[in-house]
Amino acid sequence: MADDIAGRIARIEEKIEAACARCGRKRQDIRLMGVTKFHGVESVEAACKAGISLFGESRVQEATEKFSKFWESRRKDGSIELHLIGPLQRNKAKKATAFFDCIQSIDRDSIIDELGVLTAEAENPIKIMLEYHTGEETKIGFPDMGSLLKAAEKVLSFPGLRPVGLMTMAPFTKDTVLIRSSFRSLVFARDELEKRFSGYWSCLSMGMTNDYEIAIEEGATLIRVGTAIFGEG
Numbered sequence: 001m002a003d004d005i006a007g008r009i010a011r012i013e014e015k016i017e018a019a020c021a022r023c024g025r026k027r028q029d030i031r032l033m034g035v036t037k038f039h040g041v042e043s044v045e046a047a048c049k050a051g052i053s054l055f056g057e058s059r060v061q062e063a064t065e066k067f068s069k070f071w072e073s074r075r076k077d078g079s080i081e082l083h084l085i086g087p088l089q090r091n092k093a094k095k096a097t098a099f100f101d102c103i104q105s106i107d108r109d110s111i112i113d114e115l116g117v118l119t120a121e122a123e124n125p126i127k128i129m130l131e132y133h134t135g136e137e138t139k140i141g142f143p144d145m146g147s148l149l150k151a152a153e154k155v156l157s158f159p160g161l162r163p164v165g166l167m168t169m170a171p172f173t174k175d176t177v178l179i180r181s182s183f184r185s186l187v188f189a190r191d192e193l194e195k196r197f198s199g200y201w202s203c204l205s206m207g208m209t210n211d212y213e214i215a216i217e218e219g220a221t222l223i224r225v226g227t228a229i230f231g232e233g
């Protein structure tokens with residue numbers, strides 16, 4: 001299994017390099033996240049050995065069980081990062097602030113308030129990203145520029161929250177025109193936010209197994225890849 005994972009990562013690296021070459025970007029400007037949902041701690045270990053240092057999980061409960069085991073076997077020195085990329089329920093918010101390095105999936109105002117209050121006394125602010133709804137079918141995320149701007153203003157009113165970028169999911173389709181336009185909406189939104197609240201939005205988290213090469217061409221700085229690394233869940 002470990003060999004399979006290392007081999008798949010090597011092939012993804014080739015595709016990332018090729019996509020970078022096509023659009024004149026540098027490999028080092030793009031982070032490859034291994035999305036380990038539905039996969040065990042052995043998969044995390046194997047990916048880590050193969051050079052992955054950024055991981056994503058969709059559920060707080062699954063992530064804490066799995067990564068608590070993972071942390072038993074190594075020193076927690078900040079060289080490995082874990083992000084939440086799935087919807088966060090109110091009753092899991094406290095646990096999430098304690099466990100994740102970044103919460104990418106901030107998709108509504110009420111969860112900003114919740115996290116803002118929870119982190120009011122925190123020593124270090126927690127990194128967050130705003131999730132923008134750019135796809136056709138998914139209903140997750142802030143639906144338009146107006147709500148996104150208001151959310152950004154709200155986030156910045158809490159000292160315990162540090163916005164670092166935006167995330168999106170493209171529609172699940174083979175239509176690359178639709179996928180591309182979804183990613184372009186995220187780039188546009190980032191540019192608008194930078195004009196209003198400069199300095200907080202450098203990360204563009206977009207692109208998954210089926211569309212990460214397009215995402216790179218459109219400016220992704222973080223791609224979230226599960227199936228292509230770990231196989232079907």
Ligand SMILES: *Cc1c(COP(=O)(O)O)cnc(C)c1O
Pocket residue numbers: 035037058085086169208209210224225226227228
């Ligand atoms: C599962 C998931 C991914 C990874 O999806 P794959 O298609 O398996 O690469 C990326 N982002 C989010 C938000 C996910 O839930």
